[in-house]
Amino acid sequence: MGRALESAEESVVIRGLVRFLDERSGTAPFVKKALRYVFPDHWSFLLGEVALYTFVILVGTGIYLTFFFEPSTASTYYAGHYAPLRGHEMSVAYRSAVDLSFKVRAGLLMRQTHHWAADVFVASIVLHMLRVFFTGAFRKPRDLTYYLGLTMLVFALLEGYLGYSLVDDLLSGMGLAIGYSVLMSVPFVGANLALLVWGAPFPGKAEFWSRMYVAHVFLLPILIATLLALHLFLVAARHHTQFRESRRTTEKKVVGIPTFPGYAPRSLGLFFSVAAVLFLLGGLVQINPIWLWGPYHIAQGTNGAQPDWYLGWLIGALRLVPNLDVTIGDYTLVPNAFWGGALFPLLVFMLLYLVPWLDRRATGEYGFRNLLDRPRDAPWRTALGAALFAWVFVIFLAGASDRVFVSFGISYVAQLWIYRVLVFVLPLAALIVTRRFCLALQESERLGQIRKQAEAEARGELPQTEQL
């Protein structure tokens, strides 16, 4: 008796809700479609979702931090509980970040979670992009989606750099000095641009802090969120790609789990997993202990501190480039910081933006592609991608060479020369080995099929053609 009542109540609530919404928005057909939207299942398709959910955590923890952080370079003296800093001159920004860590309850948890989330955000975008590249998911009709994603990566890098810089600890000051110098180094306009952004020669006008702050908490997040919305819209509009797993998955039909009831708990489960990992990291694993770095003063520098991982490739590039200034007589045309700090990332991103176009040119394929390649199916693409990756990765490793020196005692100068050679050798090696490997995989697959067929024939069965 009671049970029947309960069941009836439940359905009344749902019916009421559905009617209410549909009669006011007319979206019942759309909602029904959305709930039966099909998600092909593969672990690598989750990387983009991880990035999405990390962004949610970033916004949440970030909003919390803005309630306590004061973006001001006004000078003050620390008088808080942390003894090593007491009496030190510092900016209000730095003091508020230290207070946020020590005085605000749960403040340090939020700050560290925010920082970890930023690192994971960029990492998941990069992994997602690698997946998209190596499976050829960037091809028409998803090239636009790819460009949007790539642009989000650019913004995410900038956003992370700004967040790291705002705190005004010693490391962030050094990071800003380098950023300023790289902008200065751009031929013909660099000095002008740097003065425009900073408002005055380094360390810039006081307003520079408000500029960074508004960019970090407002402009860039809004840009990223907008691109994210467009990105997701395009994904849904053209549907997901899928691997050629069975005879049912074709260029015409997508096979997978519908949003409801199958996929929703999976995806929500992923969200909570991401949140769990980030908050566990934020609580248990220290990151960027700004009170150890101390406040930034222009005359101070520190040795062997590492920036966030996603800036490592730029540090590495700045270190590897020989001290080459292009000058005409006494007239400097291109200062050295330009090569590693500006030209190198520009080149990498230009290549990445050109990927869909280059792929079309190389394959002569202009049609629609809903089925993914396995990396081995496109040996040239895979090999070239591996070469580009190896190139950036070696330079990234060079960014940690001073740490290697401290930890393993390998001379810094020797390492630098090794890296300078590897920068050329490793991409080439990656190219050759990867291509061979792809071809070998294809070959062994073909042999396997022939063997299967022969065995079947030997057993007197009809030859089975397995389509893969």
Add this chain to the structure above:
Amino acid sequence: MNALRRWAIALGVLALGRKQRRPRFADRPRIVPPGAPDPRAEWLVLGLLLGAAAAAAGFVVVYSFNHLSHQTQYLGLSLGLAFAFTAAALVVVAKRLVVTEELEEDYPVPGHPTTQEELEQLVAEGGDRFTRKRLLLTGAGAAAGALGAAVFVPALSLGPFLDTDALYETPWRRGRRLVDEHGKPFLLDELERETFYTAYPEGADKEEVGSPLVVVRFEPSELHLPAGRRDWAPGGVVAYSKICTHAGCAVALFRKPTFRPVEPGPALICPCHYSTFDPTRGAKVIFGPAGRPLPQLPLLLDRENGELLAAGNFSGPVGPSWWGVRSKAPRNPS
């Protein structure tokens, strides 16, 4: 007492009783295929949800402490576990409690050729009445370009865009005293040889890029300064801008040879990308990416009290390089 027992039973039934679903939509084909119930999975989900609740409650408790050692760690642990339990519950729901269907769906059609054509037609017909299209488009282009410029131009107020003179300004001028961070003057006699000092211009902003100096004292015979700088180092004291000419970090390391014959000379090193400068030779770059030497500040000795003063401005612009960096000499702000 009786009423209490009845309530307890009712609540128990409500909480623990399983629902018998009366098929409300029996007259229609199912949308979601049927599946068998899995009571054990339901219990598991319940357990995980209670775990999440407990961990979340733990977070609130930990938060409520005024002083607790390792509070951050406990906060992170409890909140993280709450999320982890929730995630686990959802995974069990996904894997064992909801039906996992494999649906097929048509990929959307590549495009809508008829509609595309209609759109083209629409645009064409909408502009039917214009006869001087070229001309008007040129006009529109001019308006758009000028408007764009007008909208963009206020951004130039952000900084001195065309005027880069500020980059050449430093607070150093002839007669300005060198002081340490507490404002104490540098006395020649107090400077130890081959020790690294940081100096600032007396009475000026220490945080300006043109302010900080590295000061090192050598035997005058050890110095091999470039031509024309003979008298820039009274008593063997040399002073350079402390800001690396590569990318603006502070040149904060000093390598002092401990075994003369084996080790090369003393060196100033920037910790950012390890540009290395030779202080005895006008801070010439001997290793690393920096493209030009650290600018040197000519020094003067106040004979009366032995204090070190600047004898002028730097030998070149301070800070990171830019295009045309050497086209002007550093000067004082006007």
